[in-house]
Structure formats: C-alpha cells, structure tokens
Amino acid sequence: MNFQFDNERPIYLQVVDTLRRSIVSKQFLPGERLPSVRDLALQAKVNPNTMQKALSELESAGLIFTERTSGKFVTRDEAAIAEARRSLANEVARRYLHEMEGLGFSAEAAADYLTEEADK
Amino acid sequence: MSLLECKHLSKRFGNTMALQDVNLTLPRGRIIGLLGKNGAGKTTLIKLMNDLLTPTGGTVLFEGAPLGAESKQAIAYLPERTYLERSMTVAQTLRYFATFYTSFDQEKAQRLLADLDLREDARISTLSKGMQEKLQLVLVMSRKAKLYILDEPLGGVDPATRDYILDTILQNFAEDASVLLSTHLIADIERILDDVILIDKGQIAEEASADELRTREGCAIDDYFRRRFKC
Numbered sequence: 001m002n003f004q005f006d007n008e009r010p011i012y013l014q015v016v017d018t019l020r021r022s023i024v025s026k027q028f029l030p031g032e033r034l035p036s037v038r039d040l041a042l043q044a045k046v047n048p049n050t051m052q053k054a055l056s057e058l059e060s061a062g063l064i065f066t067e068r069t070s071g072k073f074v075t076r077d078e079a080a081i082a083e084a085r086r087s088l089a090n091e092v093a094r095r096y097l098h099e100m101e102g103l104g105f106s107a108e109a110a111a112d113y114l115t116e117e118a119d120k
Numbered sequence: 121m122s123l124l125e126c127k128h129l130s131k132r133f134g135n136t137m138a139l140q141d142v143n144l145t146l147p148r149g150r151i152i153g154l155l156g157k158n159g160a161g162k163t164t165l166i167k168l169m170n171d172l173l174t175p176t177g178g179t180v181l182f183e184g185a186p187l188g189a190e191s192k193q194a195i196a197y198l199p200e201r202t203y204l205e206r207s208m209t210v211a212q213t214l215r216y217f218a219t220f221y222t223s224f225d226q227e228k229a230q231r232l233l234a235d236l237d238l239r240e241d242a243r244i245s246t247l248s249k250g251m252q253e254k255l256q257l258v259l260v261m262s263r264k265a266k267l268y269i270l271d272e273p274l275g276g277v278d279p280a281t282r283d284y285i286l287d288t289i290l291q292n293f294a295e296d297a298s299v300l301l302s303t304h305l306i307a308d309i310e311r312i313l314d315d316v317i318l319i320d321k322g323q324i325a326e327e328a329s330a331d332e333l334r335t336r337e338g339c340a341i342d343d344y345f346r347r348r349f350k351c
Contacts, residue, residue, distance in 0.1 A: 007310055007340030010331035042291060047151050047312045050331075 001027060003044040011046055015054035018044070023063055023074055024085045034064065034072045121184050123148050123267055123298055124169060129178035131164050138164040139322045142178070146267065146298055151289075151312055153330070154302040155341070156319035157349055162302040163200060165319065166271050169300075170197045183266075193223060196265035200272045202252050206245040210238060210255065217259050229262035232288070250281050257285055261292040268293055270301040274308055282308055307342040316341060320349060 041051040058064045062080045100110035122145045129142040139161045156162045167173045171187040182191035218226045318326040337344045
C-alpha cells in the first residue's frame with residue numbers, strides 16, 4: 001500500500017481514501033484479515049489514533065467489519081465493494097471533467113476527447 | 121483523572137513574563153504538538169512540567185498530584201540541548217540510564233542502537249551531532265513512561281534523520297502514553313499529531329484537534345500557523 005499525504009486535508013480522510021482504494025483494487029481481498037491498528041499505523045507512518053478513526057469510518061461505510069476477538073476484516077459483500085468502486089470512479093470522472101473545463105472543453109467535448117484517446 | 125494539568129501557571133524572569141496564566145490539560149494516549157514561534161514560551165512550559173523551574177504562580181499536577189520523584193519516573197524528557205557526558209562510552213551511558221530510571225528498558229535501547237549501527241564502545245565525544253541526537257532520543261524512548269516530553273526533537277537534523285526520529289517516536293511510545301512535542305518545524309511533524317496547542321507570547325492561543333483545525337481552516341496547520349503568527 002502506498003500512503004502519501006498532503007497536509008492540507010484531514011489525515012484520517014486520506015487514510016480512508018488509501019484503504020478504500022486497496023480494497024477496491026483487491027490488494028486486500030474480500031474477507032481478508034487486516035493487520036492490527038498499530039501495524040497499519042506504522043506502515044502509513046501515522047498516529048494509531050488516526051488509523052483507528054479511519055478504520056471506524058470504513059466500518060460505518062460497510063467496507064470492513066470487526067470480529068470481536070480476532071480483529072478487523074474486509075467485507076465479503078461484493079456489492080458494497082462495487083459501490084465503493086463506483087464512488088471512486090465518480091471522483092476521478094469529476095476531476096477529469098473539471099480540469100478539461102479549465103482547458104475550455106465542454107463536458108461533451110471532453111467525453112469525445114476521452115473516447116478518441118481510448119481508441120488510440 | 122487527566123495525565124497532566126497546568127493551573128494558572130505563570131513564570132516571570134526578571135521583568136519578562138515568560139508564561140502567563142496557562143491552563144492546560146493533557147489527556148492520555150495522544151500525540152500533542154506544542155507549537156509556537158521562538159521565544160513564545162515552549163521551553164519554559166516544558167521545563168515547568170518537568171519540575172526544572174519553579175513557577176512564579178500556579179501549579180502543575182501529574183495524575184492529580186504535585187510534581188516530584190513519582191512524576192519524574194513517569195515522564196521521559198528529551199531536552200533541547202544534549203546533556204550526555206562526552207567522556208562516557210555508549211555502553212556506559214546505557215548503564216547510567218538503567219541505574220537512574222527503573223523503567224528503562226536496556227534491551228530495547230540496545231536493539232534500537234543496533235539498528236543505527238552504533239557501536240557500544242564508541243565514546244559520546246566521537247559521535248556526530250546527528251548521531252548524538254538519535255542516541256538521546258533512543259534513550260528517552262526506551263523508558264516505559266506515561267508521558268514523553270520532547271523539546272524540539274527535530275532541531276538541526278537532516279531530513280533523513282527527521283524521518284528516523286518521527287518513526288522512532290511512533291513505534292516506541294508505550295500504549296496509552298502521551299507524547300508532547302514542541303517544534304517550530306510544523307510541516308515535518310503535523311502528520312503524526314492528534315492535537316495541537318498553539319502558544320504565543322507566553323499564553324495559550326489555541327487548543328484543537330489537528331484534523332478539526334485542518335477542516336476548519338481548509339489548509340495545513342503549518343500554513344495556518346504562518347498566517348496567524350505572521351511577523
């Protein structure tokens with residue numbers, strides 16, 4: 001997992017983002033057990049409290065669940081993972097459209113441009 | 121009961137009020153940044169918390185009791201300047217710490233020093249400044265303390281050493297312990313902070329959770345600090 005942070009946004013939200021991506025991209029498989037909070041915090045080089053907060057956020061989003069004695073696991077609910085993928089894709093698409101708008105492309109022209117690029 | 125509490129704490133040096141009516145509570149299990157410009161009162165506050173200065177007014181309580189032998193065993197303090205005896209070897213320094221602090225984990229310190237490729241028969245006087253700082257940090261973080269107080273742990277070290285220092289802090293503070301660290305190099309450190317205390321002209325200017333502050337101001341704590349305390 002590649003944790004990189006800017007200092008402008010809350011760190012826990014950036015941790016949530018990175019973990020969400022690693023679940024969607026199957027770096028963490030459905031049903032897989034996650035490393036402990038402390039180990040994840042060390043990997044990300046963040047404070048354990050920050051990691052804990054990020055994991056709670058993912059848990060309330062239904063992407064991970066806690067088994068009382070054995071730790072935290074990635075959800076086995078493929079629909080929830082698909083939903084997270086759609087939501088991340090939506091962010092990427094919006095960012096693209098926004099940048100293209102800055103370059104003077106209408107949404108339609110931006111879509112056409114993307115199709116052209118994809119066909120190359 | 122809070123870990124440490126300052127009540128109406130003041131310190132005067134001659135005609136200068138270095139600290140004025142500071143009220144502060146440090147919770148358990150948090151990493152707290154004490155941020156302020158040079159001369160804002162950070163080191164004075166830290167020295168008062170370590171019972172190294174006598175307050176002009178007010179009190180400091182550690183776990184509800186006045187400072188003393190017990191608080192000194194429970195607080196691991198990294199001063200701004202090096203205090204190691206230059207003629208001692210690393211091994212002698214380790215033994216010295218083990219004698220001085222009952223909660224000093226000598227095996228842990230040896231393990232951390234081995235990672236640094238630091239030979240135990242080396243004399244302190246032969247070590248580079250960066251290496252002395254790392255050694256001192258290892259000594260402090262190898263104590264099983266309830267509160268670690270680190271005064272400018274990043275002062276004057278290169279970026280690679282900075283990373284080493286931050287990692288060492290994150291990996292080694294005892295669970296449920298708190299870390300209070302002072303710095304004016306905010307950008308390097310803000311990623312690991314739970315809470316920030318801003319101090320200015322001897323007074324607490326603001327206390328906040330790091331992420332809440334970022335959300336509220338829409339910028340890095342470093343940027344906020346520069347804007348707020350512009351010279």
